[in-house]
Amino acid sequence: MLDRYDQQLRQLESLLRVSRAITAQLDLTSVLNLVIEAAVDLLAGSSGLIALRDDDGTTRIYAAYGLAREIWPVFDDLLATPLSDQQALVHRLREAGASIGLPLRHVSALPLMFRGATVGVIYVFRAALNVEFTAEEHQLLTAFADQAAIAVSNARLFQSVLREKQHLDALIENSADGVMILDERWRIATFNRAMELLTGWSREEAIGRPCAEVLAIHTPQGANLCLTDCPLQRQPFEPNPVAEGWITTRDGRRLYIQSRYAAQRSPQGAFLGAIANVRDVTEQKIEAEMQNTFISVISHELRTPVSIIKGYAETLARQDAAWDAATLREGLAVIIEEADRLAQQINTLLEASRLQTDSMRLELSDWSVRPLVERVVERFAPQAGDRFTFQIDIPDDFPPVHADYERTRTVVENLISNAIKYSPNGGLIRITARVSGDFAIISVSDQGIGIPLEEQKKLFRRFYRVDNRLRRETQGAGLGLFLSRVIVEAQGGRIWVDSRPGRGSRFSFTVPLATPMLSDQMASGEIETATSVDHPESTVVTLPRMEPPLLEDHER
Incomplete structure (x- = not known):
């Protein structure tokens, strides 16, 4: 037992x-x-x-x-x-x-x-x-x-x-947006790869540090939102608070970010932690700011010629004055000039709007480059005055090109206009052309203020203008280089810039030579074409859809 x-x-x-x-x-x-x-x-x-x-x-x-x-x-x-x-x-x-x-x-x-x-x-x-x-x-x-x-x-x-x-x-690690998780002491517990790329902080350095130190969202006035107006501490508590502002990354980049938070709280409202979704919205922010600036600038540029036309018309129409023929001719000449300027501004805006439909009408033909350049230079000579010297280095026997004459002239006009605007001390403006393969390369060089390297990649974006003193003193809506780029690319070419601050700039673009090259591309489907019913002599080129480059544009 x-x-x-x-x-x-x-x-x-x-x-x-x-x-x-x-x-x-x-x-x-x-x-x-x-x-x-x-x-x-x-x-x-x-x-x-x-x-x-x-x-x-x-x-x-x-x-x-x-x-x-x-x-x-x-x-x-x-x-x-x-x-x-x-x-x-x-x-x-x-x-x-x-x-x-x-x-x-x-x-x-x-x-x-x-x-x-x-x-x-x-x-x-x-x-x-x-x-x-x-x-x-x-x-x-x-x-x-x-x-x-x-x-x-x-x-x-x-x-x-x-x-x-x-x-x-x-999911957090492979998210395209930056994601970080905060503990109850506002310290970072999780920091994904996108956050590393966004902020320049490695996760080893970031984890355990206060969010206000690593992210440090600042207002335009320089105040740290994370310390002065943290959205997670606002009363009454918001269900999904958002913070927006500027940050400076560890490698010196300045970014505008949007951070959305989902907080955890105790029944008594005590903060227990939060997950933050952080997104770089710098381009969207600058785009919005530039569009606001564009509206202001274009309103001014449209109002100015209208005011001049109205002023001269009212003056010439006064019944208490007897104007001689010379005065009348002078006044009418100003009205015509300002009307032309107004029409040009409106046409530019219409052209930019038309590009949003991803198509433009190209009237392709064979023509010589030098006569076109001479015509443009002749137009700008009175505006340039004695401060500028134009030099055209294009041989008389330069091969003809196959492109839209008027639109290509618009490109050359935009480049020469910019060369004059951004060369406050005058100097030499040189226009050259050379052959490269099946293309002609046309270049416009100046001795102006030049363009910083970080600005050059943005020049051909819609509404973009280099932020400098001359930009604030010169007229322009930031559409000239954007339209030039679209025209050049619609003709199968490309456009670029070589520049150094204080050493001038050289803008270059390519135009197809008068060879079967472009026709072969159209036949192969690389460029879609159709004959316009309204304009049988025109060729409609359907452009590949170009996302409107955020706040990008070209006039420097």
Whole structure:
């Protein structure tokens, strides 16, 4: 009797030891291996396995003891047998054992129950005949099965949470926007790759630092919003607050960013943390500012000629004055000149608007470059006065080009106009042309103020003008170089600039020579063309869709 009591005590101690071990584990594989090994030991078996029910309702083997993985499939029929049919279980077991050469004669099946549902089954196999268990041993085995079910369920839950966390981490890391997570002390706990690229901070340096130090959003006046007006601290609390402002990156870039926050708070409103989605909206900000500036500038430029025309017309129409013929001619000449200027401004705006439909009409023909350049220079000579000297280095026998004459003239006019505007001290304006392959390269050089390298890539953007003193003193809407670029590219060419501050600038663009090259491209589908019904002599070139370069434009 004492030996029986000692055996039960040892079994109980073993159960407690195993229970502590398996409930301390959260890795599912480790838990299952501990459970099946302990179950085989407690039931004095030779081998065993654990089958779990998946979310789709199927049951499959997850772990085994004494059975190699490659023989697990032979127990599929056993898994499909009801646990209540002990005779059928033994029969299926013996069939499986015979197929793999193992003397398996008895099976004990312990269901794993969690919250009233079966999450799996422990199968323990013996080579000996069935041995009846006492009531105490049954109670012990049931307690073991309950502990094992809890441990397996916890491990599966942890595994599910871990997968979700890994999925979330992958989403955060691969997000195109910057993402950072703040803890309850406003310190950075997560900092993704996009945030590294955006701010110049590495995650190793950023994590653990205050958000106000790393992001440091500033107002145009220089105040740090993160310290003076943090959107997460505004009262009453906003559900999804937003902060916008300027930041200076560690590598010296100045960016305008938008940061959207999702905060976690306690029932009492205490801050528990937040996730921030940070986006670089510098281009959009500058675009909006430049469009506002454009509206102001163009309003002024349209109002000025209208005011001059009205003033001269009212003066000439005065009935109390008798104007001589010379005065009338002078006044009418001014009216005509200002009307032409007004018409040119309106045409420029219409052209820019027309480009948004991604098509323009090109009247392609063969013509000589030098006469066109001479005509443009002749037009600008009175405006240039004695301060400028024009030099045309284009041979008389330069090969003809195949392009739209009037639109190409517009490009040359824009370049020469800019050369005059941005050469306050005058100097030499040189126009050259040379052949390169199937294209003519036309260049306009000046001895003006030059363009900083960081500004050069923005010159051909819509509404863009270099921010300098001359920009504020000269007229222009920031459309000239943008239109020039579109015209040049519509003809199959390209346009670029070479410049250094204080050393002048050279703008160059290519025009196709009068060869079959352009026709071949159209035939091959590189450039789509169609004959206009209204203008059969014209060719309509459909441009590839160009996203309006944010706040980009060309006049310097």
